[in-house]
Amino acid sequence: MVSSRDEVASGGVDHARSLPAIRRRKSWKTVSRDGNIGFPYGRAWNERAEAVLETRRLEYFVRIVDAGSISRAAQDLGLAQPALSQQLAIIEQDVKATLLHRSRQGVAPTAAGRQFYRQARVILRQVEEARALVRAAEESLAGTVSVGFPNGAAAILCLPLIERLTSAHPQIDLQIVEGYSANLTDMTGRGQLDIAVLYQETAPPGMDAISLWEEDLLLVGPPGAGLGGAVPLDTVAGLPMMVPGKANSARIVLDRALAERGVTANLSVQADSLVTLKKAVQRGMGYTILSWPAVAEEAEAGLLTVAGFSDAKLKRTVALCTPHAVPSTPARDLVAETIRAVASAALAEGRNPGMRPAP
Numbered sequence: 595m596v597s598s599r600d601e602v603a604s605g606g607v608d609h610a611r612s613l614p615a616i617r618r619r620k621s622w623k624t625v626s627r628d629g630n631i632g633f634p635y636g637r638a639w640n641e642r643a644e645a646v647l648e649t650r651r652l653e654y655f656v657r658i659v660d661a662g663s664i665s666r667a668a669q670d671l672g673l674a675q676p677a678l679s680q681q682l683a684i685i686e687q688d689v690k691a692t693l694l695h696r697s698r699q700g701v702a703p704t705a706a707g708r709q710f711y712r713q714a715r716v717i718l719r720q721v722e723e724a725r726a727l728v729r730a731a732e733e734s735l736a737g738t739v740s741v742g743f744p745n746g747a748a749a750i751l752c753l754p755l756i757e758r759l760t761s762a763h764p765q766i767d768l769q770i771v772e773g774y775s776a777n778l779t780d781m782t783g784r785g786q787l788d789i790a791v792l793y794q795e796t797a798p799p800g801m802d803a804i805s806l807w808e809e810d811l812l813l814v815g816p817p818g819a820g821l822g823g824a825v826p827l828d829t830v831a832g833l834p835m836m837v838p839g840k841a842n843s844a845r846i847v848l849d850r851a852l853a854e855r856g857v858t859a860n861l862s863v864q865a866d867s868l869v870t871l872k873k874a875v876q877r878g879m880g881y882t883i884l885s886w887p888a889v890a891e892e893a894e895a896g897l898l899t900v901a902g903f904s905d906a907k908l909k910r911t912v913a914l915c916t917p918h919a920v921p922s923t924p925a926r927d928l929v930a931e932t933i934r935a936v937a938s939a940a941l942a943e944g945r946n947p948g949m950r951p952a953p
Contacts, residue, residue, distance in 0.1 A: 649721055652714040654681050655693070659711050663700040736765040739929045742778035742790040743770065744843075745868040746809075746888035747912050750946065751791065754936040759929065766925050774866055776841040785919045788926045791933065793843035794913045803913040806937040809885045810948030811844055811908040812900045814893075816878040824904035827851060834862040834880040836871055847908050848883050855906075872898065883908070886947050902948065911952050912937075 654671065661667040664682070668675040686693050693707035703711055743752055752770060759768055771778070775793040782790040783800055797803035813830070815821045830852065837859075838845050852859055862880050865871055871882045872889065876897050892898040914933055916926070941951055 649718070651681055651685055652718055654678060655685055656711065656714050656718065658682060658694070658701060659703050659707070661700075662702065666700075735763055735924050735928055737923060737925045738767040738769060739923075739926050740769040740771065740786070740788050741929060741933070742781060742787045742792075743772050744775040744778060744791060744793060744912075745772060746885040747791045747806075748772045749887040749890065750940050751933060751936050754939070755929075755932055758932050758936070763925075763928065766929065768929065774838065774841075774868075775843050776839075779915075782915060782917050783919075785917060788916070788920050789930055789933070790915045790917075792913055792915050793910045794915065795911045797913070798915065800918050801915045802918070803915045804934065805952035806912045806914055806934065807941055808909055808911050808950055808952045809887075809946075810902060811847055811883050811885055811910065812889075812902055812948065813881060814872075814875055814884050814889055815881045815899045815901075816875055817896060817899060819881075819899050821899040821901035824902040827855060827903045827906040827908075828857055830859050830881075831857050833860060835859050836863040836865065836874055836880040836882045837861060838866050838871070839864055842866065843910050844883050844885070847910055851906050851908050885910075886949065890946070909948075913952075 654667070657671060658664055658667040658678070661670060664679055665675050668678040671678065682694070689706075689710065691706045691710075692704055693710055694701040695704055741755075748770075752772075756768065756770075759766055771781070771787065778787065778790045779792055779794075779798055781787050782792075783798065791806065792798070792803075794803055813821060813825060815833075830848075837848065840846070840849070848859070863874065865874075868884075868888060871884075872892060874880060875882050876892065886893075886900070889898050889900060893900050914930060914937075916922070916930060920926075940946065941949065
């Protein structure tokens with residue numbers, strides 16, 4: 595389930611099929627002089643046994659030994675006796691040893707069969723434990739996870755994130771909040787968000803941060819503004835600039851770059867609303883500074899024009915942040931991991947100018 599709030603801006607695995615069929619090398623077993631088979635213990639045994647025997651055949655063998663009769667085991671398993679006998683023959687052929695004594699009273703394990711039986715029980719117990727762990731992990735991947743996205747990053751991350759989670763993990767209730775990075779930082783610090791994608795070079799106090807990418811900020815103008823390629827940063831001084839408030843990351847980057855050059859911007863409007871800024875610029879009321887993802891749709895439609903800066907790099911880092919005050923859960927960890935995967939995929943596609951891996 596996925597919900598979105600604009601609070602800011604305005605079972606078991608079939609191992610028999612998954613394991614390879616029995617056709618293996620001889621090196622996995624040792625044979626002593628008395629004919630007994632010795633099976634290695636520990637990790638090496640587990641890896642080789644997985645390659646040699648299907649789990650289901652191990653289950654069949656254990657049931658035969660426990661029942662003391664192939665016919666009784668076949669009845670318990672709901673199989674025809676000839677079919678079960680054939681499975682036993684495949685096992686004995688593969689290990690090249692007789693594992694059961696046959697008599698009119700039933701069957702009993704040979705010395706090799708007893709060792710094989712003990713190891714088969716160990717493996718089956720481990721398989722069941724693995725199944726239980728998988729079931730527990732799936733059950734724990736549930737609950738509500740709230741994620742905050744700044745406007746530009748949301749254009750890259752939100753839809754792929756929703757698509758991946760709703761298809762693979764519909765039991766996670768994803769709540770999305772979109773707004774300015776400064777407001778999202780405050781919300782995350784107060785524990786109102788489980789995860790936030792923020793424009794931060796370093797982790798904010800009380801949070802852990804992992805860099806997702808670095809992006810350039812661009813000069814954005816109305817249609818027909820004549821912007822093309824790149825312009826000098828000093829150009830900003832002669833343009834009516836419409837920018838967000840001083841706490842906004844794009845504003846901070848712009849103010850810092852202008853101050854280093856001793857240039858003063860001509861600020862005509864300050865608005866903490868991405869929609870308002872883009873609409874105003876589109877109508878020819880001024881210019882602004884934004885990243886490509888924030889204006890890609892309008893720029894590609896010819897509603898806005900953009901240009902980089904020829905003599906300066908106005909850039910910022912996009913980071914995945916998690917607050918210390920909010921306990922980690924398997925669901926939150928999965929959502930965070932998925933966000934990172936989506937970001938990596940976006941970088942690999944290379945469709946966003948000025949977007950690159952963070953240093």
